[in-house]
Amino acid sequence: MKTIQSIAISTLVLLFCSTALADDKTELPVEGRLTDLTGDDPYYYTKDQIIDEDNAQKNVIGTGRVKTTHSKIPHLPIYSGYMNTNYTYRFVNVVEQTFTMVGEGKHGLWRVQDNGTIREYRKKGTKGLPENADLFAEENQATIANQYSSYIPEESWDGYKHPHQKLAEDGHLNFIDLPLNHPKYKGKYAGHPAIDLPHFYCTMSANRYPYAKKAIDYAFNQPGAGEVGPLGKRAGLDVNELYTKVMRVDLFPDARAWINVGGEDESTVNWQAVDVSKTDAEFYLIERPFFNEPYLFITAVFNNADNQDFQYVRPDGAYYASLEDQAKQIKTEVTHEPRFHLENGKTASAKGLPI
Secondary structure (H helix, E strand, O other): OOEEEEEOOOOOEEEEEEOOOOOOOOOOOOOOOOOOOOOOOOHHHHOOOEEEOOOOOOHHHOOEOOEEEOOOEEEOHHHHEEEEOOOEEEEEEEOOOEEEOOOOOOOEEEOOOOOOEEEEEEEOOOOOEEEEOOOOOOOHHHHHHHHEOOOHHHHHHHHHHHHHHOOOOOEEEEEEEEEOOOHHHHHOOOOOOOOOOOOEEOOOOOOOOOOOEEEEEEEEEOOOOOHHHOHHHHEEEEHHHOOOOEEEEOEEOOEEEEEEEEEEOOOOOOOEOOOOOOOOEEEEEEEEEEEEEEEEEEEEEEEEEEOOOOOOOOOOOOHHHHHHHHHHHOOOOOOOOOOOEEOOOEEEEEOOOOO
């Protein structure tokens, strides 16, 4: 499936796309005037095209509902949907195996970085592990495999436990943090590149995104979905215990990623477009559990070939220890204001927005 996306990206990064605005005289449709053309049928456009035995077209495309063109090219499903946060709407469509997502003209993103660790929550009704249990001990592996999970769909919101709820009333662990090399994952992440890049994300939907689900489910089930690029892997987007669905997307040609380069004081805001031919970038639509409910997010990953500004691994803990020889080449100090190459030919550091 081809993927094209035009939406906006920062607290640190911003995406803009061109916008067509209605004039002041534009009115909302009268109730009943606008109907759902699909009728819950992704092939709705052929609903009235039935070839019977008396129709000469049967010699070309057969009888019954039309399923192909005269050239025997199969018709393809069409899906449409929408999602929102804070009454801000994003519209998704699948037409001719091309997924598009169009939302507001600009949208800010938050910087976040995974640390090579998967938080797994204790399932309801299980005993779990006691505090200070050895997570690598052989005698604890069955408990970890059967009584903890990164996502527990059947428990909905109750499956999530806040950081201060680490211990249950019985003194056992409500959640555990497992590095990628933990035996539970059976070597799935052996040889994985170090997770040394942040990504810049923001929420696009409500939980379970009911009005976009059919379109999104279809898109996520195509062969092109689930393919994570080299930057995405370094941001950990292929760790499917954390990111349950992933689809790489492209910006429309007139869309841009922008950063605030600031100015003479902290109150100055100056947005400049990023040159993604020099600062490498990958964009994704992702699903991940959020308070143990599935939500959709957009996210962007950046890196420069000529510096290590975006790169960082926290030099502590089980994940860092698991990197072994890789750790020698890893940057272990955070660059809080990474540099971006700009379309104006300059290089500038991204500044956080004034509050």
